[in-house]
Amino acid sequence: MFKLIIGNKRLSSWSMRPWLLMKQLGIPFEEEVVPFWHPDWTGRVRAAAGGAPVPGTVPILVDGALAVGDSLAIAETLAERLPGAGIWPPAPDRRALARALCAEMHASFAAIRLECSFDVLRSAQPKVLTAAAVGQLARADAIFAASDTRQGFLCGGFSAADAFFAPLALRTLQYALPLSAAAESYVRRIAQLPAVQEWIAAAAGEREWPMQGPNGRNYFAAVITADDAARLAQAWVAAWNRRDLDAVLALFAEDAAFVSPKAESFVGRARVEGKPALREYWTKALAAIPSLEFRFEAADWDPARSAIVVTYQADLAGRRARAVERWLVRADGRITYGEAFYGAAAP
Ligand SMILES: N[C@@H](CCC(=O)N[C@@H](CS)C(=O)NCC(=O)O)C(=O)O
Known part of the structure; x- marks a missing residue:
């Protein structure tokens, strides 16, 4: 059984990505939450990972003796272990697009991530963005809107690409960011996924140490x-x-x-x-x-x-x-x- 080590659901956008991916695709796993700001946070993360030399960040996927840090590496590891699970789309061109989108999410959108820090309990409180973040929002809008012609998801059926963009989609709701109608309908679809609803409900009940x-x-x-x-x-x-x-x-x-x-x-x-x-x-x-x-x-x-x-x-x-x-x-x-x-x- 896989174990996923994550941070607080309210705040941890990187944790949400593999969690959502596994939940939505029906991949069984147990989770261990290590609350941020705990006096021994890194020690607790490493202990949860069985003492493996993982980075001091979450998420971490544990599979037996193997502990994989970093959301993108986790997606690749899951795809290798479970080739039929739908992590990546089956069609090669869609698969290439999904990989490119995940890599882009992983490496970009810094301004919008910094200015609109992830908070799933925040609802429609507007924020004025810098020009850099506005440019990144326009790019996100174009990516979301393209789902219109692809069965409602970014690359066909739900895949890692949607899981990687879900926190950004939710940020547009948290900060009431303006989007085109097509992009908005994608955001609504993501927000209504049962796994997303489950994550938000759990965030509302979180308790620290x-x-x-x-x-x-x-x-x-x-x-x-x-x-x-x-x-x-x-x-x-x-x-x-x-x-x-x-x-x-x-x-x-x-x-x-x-x-x-x-x-x-x-x-x-x-x-x-x-x-x-x-x-x-x-x-x-x-x-x-x-x-x-x-x-x-x-x-x-x-x-x-x-x-x-x-x-x-x-x-x-x-x-x-x-x-x-x-x-x-x-x-x-x-x-x-x-x-x-x-x-x-x-x-
Ligand atoms: N590149 C990493 C980023 C992970 C990351 O920055 N996680 C944040 C939580 S959302 C974290 O662990 N922060 C704690 C810290 O940096 O001390 C990934 O994709 O998993």
């Missing part, structure tokens, strides 16, 4: 992106500016703990545990502060620690200072532990 918070509670680290971290921080700033305590508290786990020198003056202790106590602290704080305005500056996401560091400007009844909060974020996207740090008063 277990961690222990300073509140003594165990939780799973979050699989989020820097964009998610910025959105969470901006929602927090907006909720405070509306003085909407329910919205602030909704961002925290039920058993969250929070540490702040200000809590001491409002509730008599710097460390506040659990939502009811947090509500009491922040209700008292809001009642004592006639005007409050926060301005978001930055949110730095540290995936290895599942931590967001938010920098903002606080204007509390005319007293202005920059401040920082550090939050630990659980797999469900809620803050399990927060700590506040305050800068000098601005003139």
Whole structure:
């Protein structure tokens, strides 16, 4: 039985290619997910590959004593092992085209890959592309649109070429990139493949390695992106500016703990545990502060620690200072532990 070692489904486009190829063609395999940013990521990848000297990247195909790194080499190895499985199209000209397309995917489209980093849980959030990426999108459009005359797939029936382009096709949905009608219909066909749907559903349920918070509670680290971290921080700033305590508290786990020198003056202790106590602290704080305005500056996401560091400007009844909060974020996207740090008063 083959084993495929992959990264997080939410984020790993290279892992998706051979996974999708094998699933869609009905090739049985077991998978092992090695979550990105694990403190011993490379060690875990190598261990999953039975200690073979593989590159420190995923995917890796393991077949008995053999471990093959690199998606293109995996496709070739599968085609060799399973000649009738349909990895490459049977007709020589289509097969040559499929190989050329896979090689092109492997070596090109750098700008669009960099600017639209793969995130299967992102949906239709537009992004302005550089001229280089726009040029690459036009090339992808032409490749996708040609599927019209080839049974709806890039080289006839579903083959490695479609698996290799699937992550780029999905990026056009994630970033609402404009395509021709023919290219769009190809993207829709790929997005609706059962194997693609299965990958996306699994991505939504991903959990990272277990961690222990300073509140003594165990939780799973979050699989989020820097964009998610910025959105969470901006929602927090907006909720405070509306003085909407329910919205602030909704961002925290039920058993969250929070540490702040200000809590001491409002509730008599710097460390506040659990939502009811947090509500009491922040209700008292809001009642004592006639005007409050926060301005978001930055949110730095540290995936290895599942931590967001938010920098903002606080204007509390005319007293202005920059401040920082550090939050630990659980797999469900809620803050399990927060700590506040305050800068000098601005003139
Ligand atoms: N050329 C490789 C690229 C693999 C690759 O870059 N994989 C990414 C995940 S999508 C990775 O393992 N990144 C981890 C790292 O570079 O440390 C392939 O086609 O398989």
